[in-house]
Amino acid sequence: MIRGDRDKDTICAISTPHGVGGISVIRVSGPQTLNIVSKICPFLPAHPESHKVYFGNLKNSQSGDEIDEVLATYFKEGRSFTGEEVIEISCHGSPLICQSILNQLVNLGARPADRGEFTFRAFMNGKLDLVQAESVLSLIESQSQQAAKLALRQLKGTLSHKLEEIEDDMTWILAHAEASIDFSTEGIEVIEENVIQVRLKKIEAGLKELVATFKVGRLLKDGFRIVLTGLPNVGKSSLLNLFLEDERAIVTDIPGTTRDVIHGDTTFEGVKFTFVDTAGLRDEATDLVERIGIQKSYEAQNESDVVFFVYDIEKGLGAEELQILESLDPAKTYILANKTDKIGGLNPWKLSKKH
Template structure:
């Protein structure tokens, strides 16, 4: 994989806009720009200082294509670590393509997806986990996902991993040194200190692995399934949460026959609400398929909103007892999921009935999806299910599946090292497991990598970044 030529791409979204930015990076970036850019004050780009901006025209021979601003970033003080030129032109798609084609004819080639960030990684401007955070930052669509990407891009996660790797590497070197003096039975690596380090690494790895459950939902949004019998107001609740007529509402039982999904940002956290078909016994084939999908969505959800019609519980103790049985069934069937029991149509019941229901059903939320009563309180309850303490305290949270997999493998090797210490295993055998743990640490930050891994990672980037 060679990256010593000069690349060009549109750095802003394609399509018409007020301004577009075209980026050149590589050894000949300034030379190529100098051939097509003509300063209005007759300055030569090659002689200008880094981090300066110049007004001029892009010309193809004598033909003026556009008036642009050219910004110079000389190596190594640029995003890629190479010479970089960014040309801000008018946002016409025709102008964008004319300038890019002119750059290609003058000696550049089109950048591949993520190639600017790949060059930043290869030139030591950022490690691999920080490079991946760039893609997450671009894709972030909520305050939480944005904050997670910013934390990782600033290097908090990679710094923690690199520090552990360096400490383990130091001990690994001492154990390897012992192997050279095996006949003399010397011990360069203090076993007590080594035990403390292994325990410390194990604790950190477990904390990072456990954080993935939180990080994954914060990054991708928290799926919330709205379930219950037909005609209890599930679709009305979805519309009330989204503040728009997203789902069809009618008095006819079984109106919702397929799942309806939409996203809502609450307090900076993304929630993906899923309105499901009403659960009941039915002979209707289509409705039956919808009910089957309801249970599939419950399996996928992190939070289950179990909706009931409060107005049906007026002086109906049998109904109340059946409700408790149903709630118990859901808790037993889905013990890992957060369950919120919601009594809808609270505007149709008396205060006495409200008090009775609250006393009989633990943590019951009484709302009226039709009038909006209690909907904001429900949103606050959903936020309470999200463990954002680590986010507020700037603790490291893992969001990347590749990192999670490498951490699991590293912990497995560290556990083998711990077993070796416990049984008094020889240094040469422990060294094998230590090397493997170091390998997985290095995979995260990019100290150990290969072309296939880089290709898989940067293929997910947009072109121009």
């Protein structure tokens, strides 16, 4: 049974990744934080200073046995991440020690925090808005430098500030529109029409800017998804291995070697790129597994940000390949002439034009 006053509980959890490490940090937040932690950290003063670190031995509250040497950082209510009274215990990174400390905290009245509950409390206490709360997880899960920078800007309120400006302009227009209606019978003009038009154009421009930057922001956050497609045996798997600098895909001279969708991630200039190798496209495939792989190839193309259509430069672009190209989105499709090392000093463009 879930109580309705769970937000008033004092909660605790390990804030650092689980496992063995040099240190681990256990966060405690809520109205009884100091009262609970003081019973296992007797070195804490009765009135600790906010943002000050205290060193001492953490002990078992019942037996008095020492559990670990720790650092306890105190954050006063209103000056912490959650907005509540918070103490962060830095202990040695042993799962056994961490669990022992958590057991002590729970026995003394704290409750294990739910997933994301510290951030939820920060939002409920006005320390973060919804955009900033979402950016906390984005920053934690960022897999590239650009994604981390974007999440950090949102956490600092850059996007929230822009949204607030738009909201303020809309509120201003609505207030003056309502006032104009109220005083219309008295012939009083509260605001000129051209002034409202200027404000509306400003709102429209702001919204268009946000929409225009959405795709760029998504790509910086999640990375580019690039699909390698084309006929069988044109070298897609070799290119995947080259891009990833790893033998991720099996490479043979036998057409149809790749039967499934193969993924691989890499980072270039702070941006994440996910390369996807797919089964070669051909109509005469009779093997059930290969046909399923070809169907997945088409699905991967539709879900991609960029398509690299690969063809064999020695054979040129045939009718079947031209037909496939017509079905692809030209805005995100790039044609790669592969196996140029086999044509010596010939001009790849002139060679492809002959076919």
